[in-house]
Amino acid sequence: MMRRGAIKTGLVALGLLALSLPLAAMPEAARRHSDTAASALRRGDGLAAEIELKAALKSGAAKADVAAAMGSALLVQGNLGGARQWLAPGQFAKGTEAQGWIALGRLERLQGHLPAAGAAYDKALAVTPDDPQLWVDIGRMRYQGGEHREAMQAADKALSFDPENVRALELKAQLVGESLGYGEAAGYYEAALDNAPGDIGLVAGYAAALGEAGRPREALRAARLLLSQAGGEPRGWFFQAVLAARAGNVELARAMLNRVGERMDAVPAALLLRGAMELESGNANLAAQLLGQTVERTPANPRAQLLFARALLESGDYKALIERFAALAARPDASPYLLTVMARAFEEIGDRLAAGQMLDRAAAVTPSVTMPVFEPGGPGRFAGQWNADQGILGATVPYVRSLIAAGDMAEAVRVANRFLALHPGSGDALGLAGDAQLAAGNAAAALAFYQAAAQVRFPELMLVRIGEASDRIGQGAAMPGLVARYAERFPGSRLALRMAATLAASAGDWQTARLLLENLRLRGGNSDARLLADLSYAQLRSGDAQAALDSATRAWTLQPASPAAAQARGMALVELGQDPALARQLLEQARRSGGDNALLKAARAKLK
CATH class of the missing domain: 1.25.40.10 (Tetratricopeptide repeat domain)
Structure with a gap:
């Protein structure tokens, strides 16, 4: 959530750039207007700065005297075209060159022209190499260009020149959140807020970091603080909607989103949450529209993809579903959920052969x-x-x-x-x-x-890859500790909890495995047949055969062809001594489709 909105530079930060006075030859009236413009820029009021700078021009200031400030003022307002007219010529009066080159660098970066941005920042460095705000901008440029390590180095450089610089602390928080976790990031936000308690961007980033760090009460307080400081700030309501959704309070989440309206539809995370809420409410057509926009903006988001597929199915747009997801379903790594959704679409259009093939693949997929x-x-x-x-x-x-x-x-x-x-x-x-x-x-x-x-x-899939590589070289024993640390740093990671449950089960700690899997079930896993089958095994090994049967039956209902679900249900029935004919049928189904194993043999032996 935080990353997508937080790493984008707030244009208002341009107001923090030092506005040096232009040439001493500027007429006194023009100088007064220039000084007033500088004050307006420092508080982030680009429009007021623009008005004062136009007055300075009328009072005798040269274009070069105000070029850097005017470009900055227009940037704060989001007028990139107008800012370019003032900044691109690179004609800045003596004493304003640093501000001009920094502003030009930011303009180029915002428009995706990273080599040109780098060239402008190099010119700024020649004038003011120790400017912390310049190093913050360089850090953001490096991050945008995929130079993550160099971005962190730039943030550290900025803090070395000014340890209390608000924008440098903010950048450090955003970068640390991706590597060390959002709990660590929250500390940097707190340090920045000590110096700028009324900064809306900082409060918003802090609220998001607390939410991702698994500190919902503190996140809620920060979200309410955001609303108290800026009553029309939609992020305050959005953060509360996210917290409510995570707590399972769908009605409250929807109420908070209604307050946001369409004001955050440019943010993929907000679109995704709105789409998910509409889908839960049965508004499949609207959900498909919202989730389709989310997928267009974040095509690599697997959760958005699967929700979009479900929305297309529930809205009855089977043709669009099949056309849109055929290539993804053809991949060897296609999820069982997507394959099941596709199977239902094929069933609806009468293609039973394709539907059967999808269901067979869904049942055979390993996680x-x-x-x-x-x-x-x-x-x-x-x-x-x-x-x-x-x-x-x-x-x-x-x-x-x-x-x-x-x-x-x-x-x-x-x-x-x-x-x-x-x-x-x-x-x-x-x-x-x-x-x-x-x-x-x-x-x-x-x-x-x-x-x-x-x-x-440190995205969660990197954790899986580290586990695979470690296993192959005989260092798998280190994984439980790494997974535990990752889950502590990134408590929102379902994958980390899934891995922790698997490791606990492998070590025979079935009670811990059960607790972790039940947590995942409550966090949206009640439609994951494989997770439910694994939960059934953990419940059975924990001595709760009735709970094991309930979980296994749910898994089997979701995916009747799944060998894991059939085995879990059959084993639970055997343990309870219920319906031996059905138990025998399920165990045989599991053996035929998934192969024989020691657990199946032991369960069959109990039936004799």
């Missing part, structure tokens, strides 16, 4: 693939785009994946290493290099890349 998903089509489909620009992540990732799928591990390693050489501090590049090495059988090298990537960005 938690650790390798990157394969791209459909051979490497030739992606080679041209990669050759045209080898430094673009969007061109490199599918090419590497297609090479892995084609079995060309040496070339996959070469391409991934080439991208890493171009972006040595990028968490994405380090992770991709690890994927290529893991696919090539070099687990030790892969682990080193993954661990380096986790130091700058």
Whole structure:
């Protein structure tokens, strides 16, 4: 939640740039207007600054005298075209050059022109190398360009010049949240708020960090503080909606979202929550519209994809569902949930053969693939785009994946290493290099890349990859501790809890496994057949056979063809001594579709 909105630079921060007085030859009246404009910029009022600067021009100021300030004022207002007219010529009066180059760098960065932004920041560095705000801007540019390690270095540089700089502390908080967790980030927000308690952006970031850190009461207080400081601030209501949804209070979440209205529809997280709430309320058509917009903006978000698929199914748009998700369902890593949704769509249009094939695949899928998903089509489909620009992540990732799928591990390693050489501090590049090495059988090298990537960005899938690489080189014993630390840092990670439950079950700690899986069930896992089957096993091993039967029956109802669900239900029936004929049928179904195992043999022996 926080990352998408927080890493974007608040334009109002331009007002914090020092507005140096222009040439002494400026007429006194023009100087007064310029000074008033400087004050307006410091409080973030770009419109007032623009008015005063126009008055300064009429009073005799030269265009170069006000160019830096006018460009900054227009940037604060979001008028990027107007700002470019003042900043792009690079004609700034003596004493205003630093402000001008910093503002131009920010303009270029906001428009995605990172090389041009870097050039402008270099000119600013030549004038004011110790400016903390400049280093904050450089850090944001580096992050935007995927240079995560270098972004952290820039934030540290800014803090070395001014340990209490609000914007530097804010940037540090945002970056730390992705690597060390949002609890750690909250500390930096608190330090920044000590110096700027009324800063709306800081309060919003702090509320989001507290929510992600699993501190809902404190997050709620911060959200209410945000509303008290800025009554029309939609993020205050949105954060409360998120907290209510996480607590399972759907009605309260919906009420909070109604207060937000459409004011945050540009934020994918807000669209996603609105779509999920509408889907729960039975408004499938509206949910499909909202979730479709979310998927367009965040195509790599798996939760948004699955919710969108469900919304299309429930709205009766079966053709759109099949067309939109056919390629995703064809992947070997397609989720059982998506395959089940697709099967129902095929059933509705009368294609029972396709529906049966989808259900068979859903039943056979094993959870938690650790390798990157394969791209459909051979490497030739992606080679041209990669050759045209080898430094673009969007061109490199599918090419590497297609090479892995084609079995060309040496070339996959070469391409991934080439991208890493171009972006040595990028968490994405380090992770991709690890994927290529893991696919090539070099687990030790892969682990080193993954661990380096986790130091700058630690998404939950990186945790899975570290676990896979560790297992392959005989270091799996370290995983329980790492998973526990990750779950503590990122309590919102369902995947970390899932891994912790699996590790607990493997160690025979069935009570802990049960508690973790029941937590996941309450957090949206009641439609996950595999999770419910695993919960049934944990409940059975904990001595609660009736709860095990309830969970297994729910899993089997969701996926009757699943061998895991059939085995769980059969074992629970055997333990309770209920319906031996059905138990025998289920155990045989599990054996035929999933293969025999020691648990099945033991359950069958009890029936004789």
